[in-house]
Amino acid sequence: MSDVTKYELKLENIGQIAEAKLSFGDLTVLVGPQATGKSIALQLFKLIADTGQVFSELKRYGLDWSKNLPEFLDIYLGEGMRQLWRESQSTITWQNKKIDLVNLVGRQRRIKDETVFYIPAQRVLSLRDGWPRPFTDYAPGDPYAVREFSERLRLLLEQEFTATEGLFPQERRLKKELRELLAQAFFPAHDLHIARYRSQRRLVLQTGDSEEHLPFMVWSAGQREFVPLLLGFYWLMPPTKLPTRQKIKWVVIEELEMGLHPQAISVTMLMILELLWRGYRVCLSTHSPHVLDVVWALQKIKIHQADARLVLEIFGAKLTPSMQAVAEAALKKAMQVYFFDREGTAHDISQLDPGSSNELESGWGGISEFSGRIADVVSQAVAHGAAR
């Protein structure tokens, strides 16, 4: 059942954002053109939720901001990002309580457990030569989200996969139905393995029992993009009876669709439903109509109280008791969609009504607007041609 607690974040006058009032659902999706503040909003959400853990990680790796907010923003969001914060204008409000960011970065924080697992858009950078880079391998001005994600993958592979072994498919990880769909979408001819090259372990693709390995750089773009995401899913779905990892409550995934074919996006969205079933709350940013197609379909199935099996039909997934449970759980979740416009305002377009007279909503924040315009132009061409 959906947790009814509302989580509200309000950002004002921060970088491109003039005002973004976000009420997070079980699944929250942010859409909008490039550089409208979606990623900033999500990274600030992570900072507010995990302040103690972020500070402790940064200090562990020797990063010091001298209790100075601009210095901190350059470390946390990345070099040059200090300019986002405008003194006496920028505000962050979390759960109706104003956060004093200047004071926040100037104080010692009690270390708390991490609650937000952040998968950044630049995730492909986390694998170099087929192995995750450690936190310290990055430049001090690289965003924290990228460095932290990379380090998490490194720990996963070094602590939970200690041998040279098959990484995907693997029986202990993920439901069989999901493994089959992922294999079709991403690894139709190869399995993902950990192999040893001279003294270095690395991820490779391998066909059956063949000794021939395909190293990271010759993988398809989609495979290179997906493998860090897959490892992120492995981290979030431990091979134990516990459905979630440690104290993680939230999962943020930026641009889930990056480099993926629509069929692969579809399977990845099914993985999101698996995360929801496990009890995580998920926040996505996306430019993909397929992601919103899924949200829209889930809402329609829910409103019309249709059979949960229809959810599985969307993905071409097998109807099994465990997948039925995933589908039923998805229909109980609250979903929010926000559009970040060029003027800096975030609009709630959660209804995703294609018949809406509000073009922001019917065009899904510009994501399907172009297709709509194309259809209008073609209909004009056909109608005119016929009349002539």
Place this chain on the structure above:
Amino acid sequence: MKFREAVLNTPALEDAYCAGLQAFKRADAEHITCTSPRDIAGSVDVDSVLCQAFPDKPRWDYAVGIKNDQTTDWTIWIEVHPASSTGDVNVVIAKLRWLKSWAADAAPDLLSLTREYVWVATGSVTFSQASPQRKKLASAGIKFVGNRYTIC
């Protein structure tokens, strides 16, 4: 040619010409917005006029005239119809086919003024702007506008 003249040249419709958007049934008119009433050259409730002669045919709803210049108007053909299932796409395409075949003989002047064929949806819409259904409509020459159409 002007819209009114084209209607009067159509024996089946000549008595059905209405000024402005008065041909629209009240429920259907709620889906139409007009910010410049002066540019409306009249309207015809095609469906009501033809229902006796063609009771079993998939009839189109309305023809609306829009002023173009001093001597010519446009015809916009408007269908107000649910979009509650993807099957409605086929229904509306069938309506357009029938309209064209009927008008080719019975209303060639109105047909020659055609600017666009518009489907205005009643109720909730079940296909998105990027959907194959939307493309199918476009290929048939139908502009799908959702629940509201701003005519001019």
